[in-house]
Amino acid sequence: MSQRILGAALAALCLVAASPASAAEVPAADFAPFVARQVAPRVHLLMTPADYFGPVVGNVTLIEQSDGLVIIDSGLTAGNGRSVVAYARSLSPKPVKAVAITHWHNDHPQGVSAIRDAWPKVRIIATSATEAGMLGPEADGVGFRPDEKFDVAMRAQVAESEAALVKLLTDPETAPDRKERVKKALEAYRLFPDSYHGTYIVPPTDTFEREFLLDDPELPVRLLHLGRANTNGDLVAWLPRQKIVASGDIVVAPLPFGFYSYPGEWIATIAKLKALGFTTLIPGHGEPQTDTAYLDKLVTAIADIRAQVAPLAKQGLPLDDVRKKVDFSTSAALFGTEPRIRANIISLFFDPMVQSAYKEALGQAIGQGDPERKPDYRHSPPKPSSKKHKS
Ligand SMILES: [Zn+2]
Incomplete structure (x- = not known):
């Protein structure tokens, strides 16, 4: 994640x-x-x-x-x-x-x-x-x-994020108020490797x-x-x-x-x-x-997603086509018309929720994460050693 x-x-x-x-x-x-x-x-x-x-x-x-x-x-x-x-x-x-x-x-x-x-x-x-x-x-x-290898991987990700931020900062198209936020983000990213270590x-x-x-x-x-x-x-x-x-x-x-x-x-x-x-x-x-x-x-927003996605999924439409047909403008507006919310709510909420609602409508299991994902560079997990409480 x-x-x-x-x-x-x-x-x-x-x-x-x-x-x-x-x-x-x-x-x-x-x-x-x-x-x-x-x-x-x-x-x-x-x-x-x-x-x-x-x-x-x-x-x-x-x-x-x-x-x-x-x-x-x-x-x-x-x-x-x-x-x-x-x-x-x-x-x-x-x-x-x-x-x-x-x-x-x-x-x-x-x-x-x-x-x-x-x-x-x-x-x-x-x-x-x-x-x-x-x-x-x-x-x-x-x-x-x-383990140092996780630090190395994280520093690579942080460097990528910093590069994207610097690009925004030097782009004349970036609005001044956004530049201020980018500067704050850069400060936070510079502190991040120490915090993550x-x-x-x-x-x-x-x-x-x-x-x-x-x-x-x-x-x-x-x-x-x-x-x-x-x-x-x-x-x-x-x-x-x-x-x-x-x-x-x-x-x-x-x-x-x-x-x-x-x-x-x-x-x-x-x-x-x-x-x-x-x-x-x-x-x-x-x-x-x-x-x-x-x-x-x-x-209201979750119910809207389910109501739009379920009939299309049950008609047999592939997920990509379902995604093109649904319209979330009304539900998205519930969370405000602020452009920065509008820019993110689709990718952080509506798109992943369409996927889940699609699976739900077809009775498919919703897994936690990508089922194809392999634990590539991680230590093998310890056996759960917790005390199991029945309640
Ligand atoms: Zn969280």
């Missing part, structure tokens, strides 16, 4: 700066590339700020329980994980007791090694499907221990199927698999007392990511997410949300 994520990061250059920086943001260099904010008492969020245009990094949520901190996701790199450690230490002298991984895409689990270095007894919790994704051939941008996958210590409870008198955290949605193993972290949910990439704003998703089940999972009755939703990427307006847009 890492090559695609970097590709997506490049595309993210053209992405919208989602919203103005909140007054509550703490732009602490110690936690770069994140900025920190408090979401509620003893609940904190690390996210990349609106003017960040480097490789895509998921949101990280920190919850302070009575006997330790619970962290939801860990970023893309060991360097991101070190920032999470520094921030956790700035919040509390308590240890980090658990890290929950929302899904296997590389910008969520790959900071864990740094957190485990700091707190060797930390529990690493995921659904069993997410564990399979983390150990599978698709997550092949890193190995299962630090030594990054590797740490497998979960505990897996579950439906629910895993991290109990606490004040801040219990229910880790839930509500159904397949953005991936086959999406985990949400639900704080029933605070009515806060961290959704992982089931919800990504200002525009959703659609690769290898499950359209029909995604809609059903969003209904369950809404039924929790949250007052704050922390998405996998983007600003926290305080109502269900964005979820409703997402459902």
Whole structure:
């Protein structure tokens, strides 16, 4: 996934700066590339700020329980994980007791090694499907221990991205405001190899199927698999007392990511997410949300894709022809008319969702990643050694 994520990061250059920086943001260099904010008492969020245009990094949520901190996701790199450690230490002298991984895409689990270095007894919790994704051939941008060859491969990708950015910067056709974003992206890419150095996958210590409870008198955290949605193993972290949910990439704003998703089940999972009755939703990427307006847009868009694709697929049309016939202009407009959103929502959401909706209509399996992909230069994966929890 890492090559695609970097590709997506490049595309993210053209992405919208989602919203103005909140007054509550703490732009602490110690936690770069994140900025920190408090979401509620003893609940904190690390996210990349609106003017960040480097490789895509998921949101990280920190919850302070009575006997330790619970962290939801860990970023893309060991360097991101070190920032999470520094921030956790700035919040509390308590240890980090658990890290929950929302899904296997590389910008969520790959900071864990740094957190485990700091707190060797930390529990690493995921659904069993997410564990399979983390150990599978698709997550092949890193190995299962630090290895220079992954650094070399990453530096080559970064050099390619930098070359494309420099080209944009020197192109007289590039608009001045875009040049400013390109400059910021170049800064982020120059820092990236150091942040990536030594990054590797740490497998979960505990897996579950439906629910895993991290109990606490004040801040219990229910880790839930509500159904397949953005991936086959999406985990949400639900704080029933605070009515806060961290959704992982089931919800990504200002525009959703659609690769290898499950359209029909995604809609059903969003209904369950809404039924929790949250007052704050922390998405996998983007600003926290305080109502269900964005979820409703997402459902409308997914339903539109399914409604257009299914009859064409069932007529026997090949996928490429189906793609040419569908019209997403109405659904795309739900996510705003901002040109930088419009430029990316097709490739990051609608195109991959057409593929999934096509398979779904024909009753074909939707795999996690390219079935042809071979684990070419990766170490052979460790056998899952996690404690399997039946619930
Ligand atoms: Zn993500």
